[in-house]
Amino acid sequence: MTETDVAAAVQRLLAEAPEVADQAVEVRAEPGMVVLTGEVESEQRRAAIVALVRDGFPELVVTARIGVVCCDPPADPEVLS
Amino acid sequence: MIRVAAVGDVHMDADVLGRYRPALQELAEHADVLLLAGDLTRHGTPEEAACVAAEFGGLAVPVVAVLGNHDYHSDQQDAVAATVAQAGIRVLEGEGVVLECAGGRLGVAGVKGFGGGFGSHTASNFGEPQMKSFVRTTEQAADRLAAALSGLECDLRVALTHYAPVPETLTGEPVQIYPFLGSYLLGAAIDASPTALAVHGHAHAGSEQGTTPGGVPVRNVAHPVIGRAYRVYQLSSGAPVGQ
Numbered sequence: 001m002t003e004t005d006v007a008a009a010v011q012r013l014l015a016e017a018p019e020v021a022d023q024a025v026e027v028r029a030e031p032g033m034v035v036l037t038g039e040v041e042s043e044q045r046r047a048a049i050v051a052l053v054r055d056g057f058p059e060l061v062v063t064a065r066i067g068v069v070c071c072d073p074p075a076d077p078e079v080l081s
Numbered sequence: 082m083i084r085v086a087a088v089g090d091v092h093m094d095a096d097v098l099g100r101y102r103p104a105l106q107e108l109a110e111h112a113d114v115l116l117l118a119g120d121l122t123r124h125g126t127p128e129e130a131a132c133v134a135a136e137f138g139g140l141a142v143p144v145v146a147v148l149g150n151h152d153y154h155s156d157q158q159d160a161v162a163a164t165v166a167q168a169g170i171r172v173l174e175g176e177g178v179v180l181e182c183a184g185g186r187l188g189v190a191g192v193k194g195f196g197g198g199f200g201s202h203t204a205s206n207f208g209e210p211q212m213k214s215f216v217r218t219t220e221q222a223a224d225r226l227a228a229a230l231s232g233l234e235c236d237l238r239v240a241l242t243h244y245a246p247v248p249e250t251l252t253g254e255p256v257q258i259y260p261f262l263g264s265y266l267l268g269a270a271i272d273a274s275p276t277a278l279a280v281h282g283h284a285h286a287g288s289e290q291g292t293t294p295g296g297v298p299v300r301n302v303a304h305p306v307i308g309r310a311y312r313v314y315q316l317s318s319g320a321p322v323g324q
Binding site for chain 2: 018021024026038039041042044045069070071072073074075077078079080081
């Protein structure tokens with residue numbers, strides 16, 4: 001499997017696995033490893049994504065650069081007109 | 082002056098319950114209305130919709146929403162919309178609503194929208210039935226959005242979609258997937274009426290700010306893009322931008 005095919009397989013797995021259903025995490029495959037980048041809504045979702053890819057591709061090193069999106073109130077409003 | 086708060090892609094489920102609530106409790110201090118730009122849920126189930134209702138229902142300001150592609154995943158979009166509506170959240174699909182705000186009448190027209198792309202990299206109504214259906218879906222959504230916007234009797238119009246109406250707010254996403262993130266037809270629909278603001282979600286890795294060809298400000302409020310519980314846009318009555 002080429003790195004391109006690995007990236008496609010991981011991308012589809014993330015979207016189609018019911019326990020994750022994520023289409024927004026970026027997947028980059030390199031020889032022997034896959035890098036996941038993005039932000040999700042909870043720490044549980046981050047852990048589920050990493051576990052899913054590690055279980056599905058045990059031959060790969062999985063590097064997760066996934067954060068949890070901030071839910072603080074906004075700063076000043078943007079004045080548009 | 083009317084203050085519009087907006088966020089999209091909140092992807093509610095039980096694990097997210099309560100995360101937005103502290104910021105929402107002070108929403109009325111900052112905004113006259115809250116817009117939810119689709120992908121309210123993860124899988125589009127009524128159970129997840131109940132989480133949306135619990136998180137975004139009962140606020141001190143009106144809440145108006147459109148559904149997103151995730152909300153269709155379980156083929157229960159009508160039940161999702163009904164569950165959310167029971168919490169007082171107005172769900173739009175090819176229709177509009179006028180809200181009486183302290184600063185004037187705010188009209189919001191909403192549609193989920195669909196893909197198709199932009200410029201010379203646009204899908205055409207040609208070939209296999211599946212491709213023609215894809216493009217017709219977007220054409221119909223754009224037509225419904227244009228009709229809903231033009232039918233609003235208000236001081237300020239806002240267009241609410243899940244899919245993007247312009248490519249600028251997709252900057253940061255791979256260009257290969259732009260046709261799955263939005264369509265120029267939505268932008269043309271927005272430009273057909275004098276519109277003060279267009280809000281969308283869907284593009285988690287996109288950029289916040291863009292403009293339609295007609296000059297309407299476009300804001301991508303996908304939660305990972307704005308990085309806050311919501312963003313607030315302050316609009317002045319009597320100054321619609323687009324025409």
